[in-house]
Amino acid sequence: MLKVEHLTKVYDNGTVALRDVSFTVEEGEFLVVIGLSGSGKSTLLRCINRLVEPTEGRIVWNDVDITALDEAGLRRVRREIGFIFQEFNLVERISVLQNVLSGRLGYVNPWWSLMYYFPPEERQRALEALETVGLREKAHVRASDLSGGQKQRVAIARALMQEPKLILADEPVASLDPVLAHSIMGYLERLNREQGVTVICSLHYLDLVQRYATRVIGLREGRLVYEGTREDIRRLSDEEFKRIYGEEAQRLGG
Amino acid sequence: MTFWRRLLHAVLSLLVPGLGQAWAGQFRRGFYIFLATFSLAGLTVFTAAQRARFPEQVYGLSFTVFLRLTVLAFLTLGALLLLYSGFSRRVPQDEYTRRMTFLGFLLVVVLVYFPLVGPQLLEVAMPPAGSRQLYGTLLMTMAAVVAGLWWWNIVDAWHVRPDEAQMGWSGLIALTLVGLLILGNWIVEINVPKAIREYRETSRILGDILWPWRAAFDYRASELRATARIQAPCPPGSQPPPVNQPRDDGPWVVVEPTCGQLSTRDDKGRLQYGTLLTIRGGGFVPGKKVKIKWENPIGNEFTPRGVGPTEIEVGPDGTFETQMYIPDVVIPDIAKGPQIHKLHVVQPGALRFTGTLSREMKLALQAMLVSIMMGFMATFVGMVLAVPLSFLAARNLMSTLRVSMQGLLGGVLGLSLGGWLGLQAAHWVSRQMGGLEQAPVAVALTSAVLVGGMALVGFRLMGRAQERLMAHMPAAVRTAIRMVGLAALLAVPGALLGLGYARGILALAWPPEEVAVVEPKLMWAVSGLAAIVGLVIGYRWPESRPVPLGQGIYAVVRLIMNVVRSIEPLIWGLVGVIWVGLGPFAGFIALTLHTIAALGKLYSEAIESIHPGPIEAIQSTGANRLQTIMYAVLPQVLPHFTAYSLYRWDINVRMSTVIGLVGGGGIGFLLIQWIRQVQYQHAGLAVWLIALTVATLDFVSAGIRKRLV
Structure with a gap:
């Protein structure tokens, strides 16, 4: 269970990205965060694994206060939280396999890993993860040679290597076309359903939200402005959606 | 507005x-x-x-x-x-x-x-x-x-x-x-007219420099030579040397008589003629001139002056005839008595190409090799040292490095302790290996690893220990420890500052005795002041506020690199010559110092310009700082690093030819010597070699870089 309590983030340049945000995520939920760009979605997700240091407030995950952890403790928590980025963030100049293996860095012997060595069972695990996302044959291709959708699947395989209990996905499909979007969301949904991984995902499109979310929270200018269950969302009309979301909201289908 | x-x-x-x-x-x-x-x-x-x-x-x-x-x-x-x-x-x-x-x-x-x-x-x-x-x-x-x-x-x-x-x-x-x-x-x-007017003067020298290749090879002079012996003065009671006879198989010369009096000079320096010699010769190449040379008893050859013609046209049958007085030859007093002199008739022939490189060309080639290797070594060593420095000088990596105040205090203590222990260990290891002279590279490497490594480990361990320890103490004790620690931490640079002020600034104007009196006082005073500042800061410092250690390191490393970089390699070359004497080692030191700073800056800028995304991604997997660098930073910057290093090699070879001008060895050293000796043809050889090397290297490195980036 993840509890976010009174989370506030003020950046060094004075921008207030989050104001007193509190919510709870139960084990196994598929929580979707909606909101305009600039509403604080990315900051919220990055605060949870402390890629961004929160200014105030606490984040408690399974009774561990993430905000109070020292570096070593933070690394132990991070390795169980997968993070999917909008821009995939693969390391372009190394192979797909090495990108996937890098998801295991929190577990393996750090000294061996500095020499780019991974034990055979880890390599096997990486190949299986690639198999899961259907990219087994691309293992030795340079990451820069992949298409957008393939890159995101590699990123998912990288997250799989972490054996995550929680996946944070920051607009995972915003850079992809609609068909690919469903395929990527499908992987996340399967992880959520079959392995009970909690997913917190920010999204743009109403139909994707309605299709995949079990719960939704809405952010506007850093404030929590909406909280609803799966049923609430299904009942939402476009107008209500736009009211929460802002005028720019749209359906994926157009 | x-x-x-x-x-x-x-x-x-x-x-x-x-x-x-x-x-x-x-x-x-x-x-x-x-x-x-x-x-x-x-x-x-x-x-x-x-x-x-x-x-x-x-x-x-x-x-x-x-x-x-x-x-x-x-x-x-x-x-x-x-x-x-x-x-x-x-x-x-x-x-x-x-x-x-x-x-x-x-x-x-x-x-x-x-x-x-x-x-x-x-x-x-x-x-x-x-x-x-x-x-x-x-x-x-x-x-x-x-x-x-x-x-x-x-x-x-x-x-x-x-x-x-x-x-x-x-x-x-x-x-x-x-x-x-x-x-x-x-x-x-x-002044354009002047440049045009005076070009003529330069053209000969310029020609030597632009096309110096005659000096690159050895030539054998083929000359015809005949010799006759003359005794001076005539030996009383014994025979003078025999008169030569004409030959058919080569050049000959007959001189009569074969003994006589040397010419002398009176007190006013006027020449008083000695015996007149009749000189006949043959077997020379017709139509060309022969030269007459005189060789004194100790073997010095010279052209006699004022005693007769010394350049004679050879007739169509290859013979000639002329007359001249025996020249005035200075004979030391101890060599009294009849002496044997020689008269040579020389007809210079064409220079014959031998196909072997001249001594100067061989020297220039050797020196060029020295220069190239000097540039290569400087680039390699500079590169190895610049890589770690560049990570310290990259803003995007260092700005996230923050420590708590108590961690910093414990860390500095650990750093000094670890450094000291490392130094002791390094001394011990160096003795085991037989000292610096026996195994220089091994000793230097292990020492650096031991001192640096133990200092870092000390920083880490003591920093953590201090943090843990202080977490369980009451707030007042924590504040007290912070105050004392910071005061101690600032007192050391304070003392140095006071000392520096006394020795560096006061000593400019004050007599040394007065400075010596004031020095310790000033040191303690400034140190005390700094300590008080430390106490105040320690008291006011909010517990949770981190110290931006990374930004401090960044600023210091950048400052040092900028200072080193802004001093030209030529000036570093002077320093190197004073340090280790003339020769390529001095040049190597100069180039290496400058290379570290220049590459460090280029590298760190490459690091600063990478995509931050992969760093976030690798950090999210629970990787530590080193792993993040190896997986997210290094793959992104490696091509740039290689390209910059090649570029630097190019520059260094070019610079190594110049560094010789200040005594740094290599071809520059040779070049400046030849220029000073007015041997423009040889200097031209050096210039050509430099130009060829630089052009080749530029071409090669440009090609490799194009493929890399």
């Missing part, structure tokens, strides 16, 4: 009164101001000139000097503008700071501008010594009025309401450029 626009108006009006107003669209106002200021200024000069009763001279002088002054002013202002815009990238936000900045800038301009212009203006206005006293006061007053008007016009330009039209900098830049060109031409003393 923006600050920059106001500044532009003010600066324009500073250059030419009214120009700023005109720029802002207030043409009439600008015109009036221009007329007012310049007519007053002109009146001042004119008055001075009239009253000094040298109107023509003064006027003429004032005009040229005024022109130069204007150019100088343009130059000064251009430089100041550049400096100003370079130093303050950010425009201050609030009005007050902005005004203060501007005033400060103006002050600098005035301080530089008026002292430059003022004295010369006065000089222009008052040439004769007699009138100086009389009109000085008047002129000063008038000049003050002009200056005041000028100043008011600047203030006016600052406040003037501009047109809404967009403005550009092109006008100012053009003006500055014109000023620079005029001034530059004058300072550099460019």
